[in-house]
Each structure stands twice: as structure tokens, then as C-alpha cells.
Amino acid sequence: DLLKAVYQLDIVKGSHKLQLALVRNPNTPGPVVQALLPFLHLFELVDLCLIPGVTPDxxxxxxxxxxxxxxxxxLGNKMTLARRATATVVGEILKEGDSRLVEICLNSPRLREVAILQFINGASSKAETISMIARHPKWKLRPNLRLAILKNRRTPSIWFTLFLPQLRTxxxxxxxxxxxxxxxxxxxxxxxxxKRGTGR
Structure with a gap:
């Protein structure tokens, strides 16, 4: 295979630009891509995830x-990743539970609801970060997230006061x-x- 032969040339081993070009080529064999990824910079990896035509592999x-x-x-690079990276990466950063990163993750257009549910139900969610989700203009309206917030023993009482009246009996x-x-x-x-006349 031509691209495999190119990869084995000494000039490629000494040239970051050529290594990057090989990784970005959708026809480069998987094992070659895997071998070159450790040589790429963090945000080159991010760009690789987002370029049009990139293969799923x-x-x-x-x-x-x-x-x-x-x-x-x-931390600074994680903040940038939370803004720019794929849904998978943003979800993993959210799971860390660092309040400095949670807000940025919540504002990411790539973040998925399922990642937030996993975070709320996980060990790293705290009263402060749960409140960030409960206040967020986009996420606070999601019924599944509201229920998950109300089922977390670390959720501050204020969210029960605000959310319970809007739930179905x-x-x-x-x-x-x-x-x-x-x-x-x-x-x-x-x-x-x-209050609803259905209490025990």
C-alpha cells in the first residue's frame, strides 16, 4: 500500500507536517494512523475529529x-477542549465535576443530554454543579434532567421548591x-x- 510505504520513509519520521498530513488522509490505513496519533498536538487531535471527510475510525x-x-x-487546555471538542470529549470533561469546567461544558453545542444525566447520577456531582444545570437556560427545561436533579440527595432544597409544583402528580x-x-x-x-390533596 502506497500510504503505508510513505509512512515508513525516514523523511516522514522527522517531519511533523507530513505526519499530520498522513493522519488527516482518509485513505491512510488504521494501524498507521494509530502509530502517528501520539506525535500529534492535543488540538491537532481535536481538529482531526472535526474536519469534513474524516472516517469514523x-x-x-x-x-x-x-x-x-x-x-x-x-486546566486552561481543558477549558478550550470543553468549548471546542466533540460530544464524547466534552462529556468526559463534565464527568470530572470541576465547577470551573462544568459551566463551559453546559454551554457546548455538542454536549448531549445523556452525558449530563450520567454526571448528575455519578459520584462527582455536587450541590454547586447540580445547581448550575438546574439554572442553565437550555438544560433546566428538560424533563429527564429535572427528575434526575430531584432524585439526587445532594440537590439543594430550592430546586425542589421550584421544580416540584411543575411535575405531574x-x-x-x-x-x-x-x-x-x-x-x-x-x-x-x-x-x-x-398541597395537592394526595399526601400520605
Missing amino acids: QKFAAERAILLRLPTTE PDVRNLLLSRRLNPAQKKLVQDELR
Whole structure:
């Protein structure tokens, strides 16, 4: 294969520009792409994920290379990644639970609702970051996210006060059955049911 032969030339091994060109070529064999990815800069990997014509395999490999670097990536670069990277990468950054990154992730047009649900239900969500989601103009209106927020024992009481009146009675009843609620949250749910004349 021609591109494989090109990869083996000494000139390619010493030229970052040629390595990048090979990785960006959709016809470059997968093993060659995998071998070259560690030599690319972080944001070259991001660009590779987003360029038109990139193959699914190239995108997956580039995303994986980014995720492997996340633990050692500086905060400033993570902030830029949260703004520019793919849904998969933004979702992983969100899961870290750093409040300085959560707001940026929530504003990313690529972030998916499922990643936020995983974050709310995960161990790294805190009262502060849950409140960021509950306040966010885009995400606060999503019914599934509201229910997930109300099922988290770390959710501040204010969100029960604001969200419970807008829930359907069957959803409020189901919430009362959740084992995740703390006693104060359970009382707020019971109070809401009493207001509706359906309390226990």
C-alpha cells in the first residue's frame, strides 16, 4: 500500500507536517494512523475529529487519544477542549465535576443530554454543579434532567421548591418512592403531595 510505504520513509519520521498530513488522509490505513496519533498536538487531535471527510475510525482513534491525555491536561487546555471538542470529549470533561469546567461544558453545542444525566447520577456531582444545570437556560427545561436533579440527595432544597409544583402528580409520587432522597428532600415531596390533596 502506497500510504503505508510513505509512512515508513525516514523523511516522514522527522517531519511533523507530513505526519499530520498522513493522519488527516482518509485513505491512510488504521494501524498507521494509530502509530502517528501520539506525535500529534492535543488540538491537532481535536481538529482531526472535526474536519469534513474524516472516517469514523479516525475520529474514534483521535477521541481516544485525547481522552488518554485528559488526566495530565492543564486546566486552561481543558477549558478550550470543553468549548471546542466533540460530544464524547466534552462529556468526559463534565464527568470530572470541576465547577470551573462544568459551566463551559453546559454551554457546548455538542454536549448531549445523556452525558449530563450520567454526571448528575455519578459520584462527582455536587450541590454547586447540580445547581448550575438546574439554572442553565437550555438544560433546566428538560424533563429527564429535572427528575434526575430531584432524585439526587445532594440537590439543594430550592430546586425542589421550584421544580416540584411543575411535575405531574404520578411523577411526584414516584419521587417519594426513591431511596436516593435525604429526609429533608422527602419531606418537601410529601408537602407537595399534601398541597395537592394526595399526601400520605
